[in-house]
Amino acid sequence: MIDADWDLYRSFLAVLRAGSLSSAARQTASTQPTIGRHVDALERRLGAPLFTRSRAGLTPTPAAIALQPHAEAMEAAAAALERAAVGARDAESGVVRITASEIMGAEVLPPMLADVSLAHPRIAIELVLDNRLADLMRRDADIAVRMTRPTQGAILARRIGAVQIGLYAHRRYIARAGAPRTLAEASRHAAIGYDRDQFAVRRLGEEGVALDRDFFRLRSDSDCAQLALLRAGAGIGSCQRPLARRAPDLVPVLPNDISFTLDVWLAMHEDLKASRTVRIVYDALAKGLADYIREG
Amino acid sequence: MIDADWDLYRSFLAVLRAGSLSSAARQTASTQPTIGRHVDALERRLGAPLFTRSRAGLTPTPAAIALQPHAEAMEAAAAALERAAVGARDAESGVVRITASEIMGAEVLPPMLADVSLAHPRIAIELVLDNRLADLMRRDADIAVRMTRPTQGAILARRIGAVQIGLYAHRRYIARAGAPRTLAEASRHAAIGYDRDQFAVRRLGEEGVALDRDFFRLRSDSDCAQLALLRAGAGIGSCQRPLARRAPDLVPVLPNDISFTLDVWLAMHEDLKASRTVRIVYDALAKGLADYIREG
DNA sequence: CGTCGATCATACAAAAATGTATAGCTGGAC
DNA sequence: GTCCAGCTATACATTTTTGTATGATCGACG
Structure with a gap:
């Protein structure tokens, strides 16, 4: 029986994406030796080599590439579980993670978020500024402020104006x-x-x-x-x-x-509809952004 | 961001199925305090209570029940990954896990398995005797010897006679x-x-x-x-x-x-078709069982 | 009504995983 | 050719996790 720790799969996926132990460690708030040991352990348990080591990084073997979709399926399920968990708790508290473009995040959203934070002291807010689109499906963020129509599947998107x-x-x-x-x-x-x-x-x-x-x-x-x-x-x-x-x-x-x-779009995952916490921030942003657009 | 260790989800699932920390610990080769701590950690990270503790065991909250399908999706993906990994390695070595009824496992299979083991010294064999049907989809076993037609989805089954x-x-x-x-x-x-x-x-x-x-x-x-x-x-x-x-x-x-x-059926998961190791044992059992039936 | 069995919670020791620091290698830029 | 940036591998101290042992509580059952 293989029965490896599920954490190993997560490190495995990070290395597949990053291309090197060091890079994967940076992206997962871990360290290079740890990730390296995880890969070693996984190879030992699966009984198959997953990467060819070189000084420049790790190159996945065909076997590793074949395994990637499964690891991604695990990741997707984990993300769905987390969304469901966030949606299930009804308290007006917790962390809401927002992704937005640089200008929106630095110039437009802060006053709105300040209001939300004052009105709901138990809600913590994380703001990720990145012009690349964060992945709501993977739960990189709970709410996204975007300038293009979201195309992913189970995303609840509203065009603000x-x-x-x-x-x-x-x-x-x-x-x-x-x-x-x-x-x-x-x-x-x-x-x-x-x-x-x-x-x-x-x-x-x-x-x-x-x-x-x-x-x-x-x-x-x-x-x-x-x-x-x-x-x-x-x-x-x-x-x-x-x-x-x-x-x-x-x-x-x-x-x-x-x-x-x-266009200005506001988006969140459908699974988070049930979350009061996320909904509070979402509604505040919807109203704030609408007002902002009307200023023009 | 929640971002809990994936191992926690696994313990969570075990508790959900077993109904108590102690029982879950027994089934996962772990211990009751460890599983208990995992559940605690997961509740803390998800920010929602998952079980109501009592002396008789742990009762899942509605939130926990809502989370179960996602955890099972993770489990299914992990099992699929393992099958793919076993199938990918081409060496004639590794562990093959067989489930069979008591009589078959104790009286009929051992001579066949002895032959396989002698012919392929690098193949290790695990034999699980259980009249209940083991779950090939969940990778409880690689090969199953059964007396009824397997009904699950992606199972490769052959009627021996x-x-x-x-x-x-x-x-x-x-x-x-x-x-x-x-x-x-x-x-x-x-x-x-x-x-x-x-x-x-x-x-x-x-x-x-x-x-x-x-x-x-x-x-x-x-x-x-x-x-x-x-x-x-x-x-x-x-x-x-x-x-x-x-x-x-x-x-x-x-x-x-x-x-x-x-009827005597021999079954394995389709994903394992590519595995030489599993295939060797499967073919040996198919031949051995056919000979056995012919003895009657 | 007490006993037995099973459960969870807690304290402490042992084991395992992790992080830090460092050495050594490689490929590309200048 | 040399330097530099980036990578992996390894040694060691530290932190974290795990396991063992024990106590306390509850319910079934005679």
Whole structure:
């Protein structure tokens, strides 16, 4: 009988995904020797080699690749169990984990979350800022604030509305460099935009704004850094309209020429519907985001 | 984030099934304090009570019951992973676990397994004797020898044939008590049969042998004990015909009146088809059992 | 009404797993 | 060619987990 500890499968899965013991250890809040021992133990119990060791990392054997779907099934079941457990407890307490884009998480959500936290002192909130989409199915987070429609299966998603995006600049910048009156003029200005983030550039392209990397004179893949540059008067950049209106010194640039909207979606797993705790935060965000959009 | 050790879920499932910490500990080769601590830890992590403790055992809360299917999904995935791992290793070595009925396991299989073991010294064999059906899906065993057609899903089953069952008695018994010539006469003899095993009695009923408990003067729910009684000349009992023919001192009783057959099935999980090790044992048993049946 | 058997909870010793630190190897950049 | 970053493997101290032994409580049963 094999009957290995289920924890070993979890380490196994982490190594499969990370590609090395060290990397897997970093992602699982463990250490490299521990993960290594787990893999050793699992290989011993299963009686089959799972990885070929090298100095560069661990390469999975065909056997390990064949085992991966099963380990992922275990992971999915564990996540479902956790969601069910969270949904089952009815107390207005516990931890709610939210994932959002950088701008949303750093600029828009904090006031709303502050309100929730004050009104419900027993609810703890974790905020994960990541422009990549976190996986609600795997329970990377309980609630997601996204700018695209969630496509995964058992996800409860609500479209809050569309936030307007426009070009802005600080008064100081305008005073020094003047305000462009046409698109052609704008190209001679200090534009703030993305560095290497292909995803963001492509998304802009879909919105009808075809720009290549060289168009930007100030480049950063961090949305927060872009916003900070904008506020510091470094140049012209895009900004969510309600956010810009809160800053009295930001003025619109070419509002009639460049303007588009991004949908705002709020999502949670269906299994968490029953959780009062998650629901409280979800509803607060729904209302807060709706108000925010209306500001624009 | 909850992110509990997966081992906790396993203990949780064991307690759910066993109904008490002590019982769960026995079934998992662990101890009662350990299982208890696991349950405590899981309740703390999930933030919800899972059991109401009492001196008689642990009663699951509704929350725990809701969580059970997920834990079972994890278990199923773990079992599938193990089967895949066993199937993937191609060496003719490892452990093969066989489940069989008492008679089959104690009287019929051992010579075959001895041959396999000699021919393949690196294959270890575990033999589980249990008249209840072990669960191949859960990987309670790799191979099952059964007397009924397996009904579970992804099971590879082969009908080896039908073994004849008849009544027998030892020469010594016949010499002392005489041989019955009719069924009516037989009812005055010392009959060997089942004690409280309803399943066995009902199965006899289905075969057209309607007998109640009082018919038997020598009762045991252990098939091995019944056979030993028969061999010791204690009375008249049923026996597989090939088995009886091996014992020179057992003579048939009323062979024309009472005789029926039991199918013999050999089963393994489909996932294990690829395993050379399991396949070797499976094929050896298939051949050995076919020869055995032909002896009758 | 007491006894027996089975249960959970707790204290303490033993065993096992983990983390820290370090050595050694490898591949790519300059 | 050398350096650097990143990786695995190993030794050792520490922490954590586990097991043993025991006490206390409850219910079945005679």
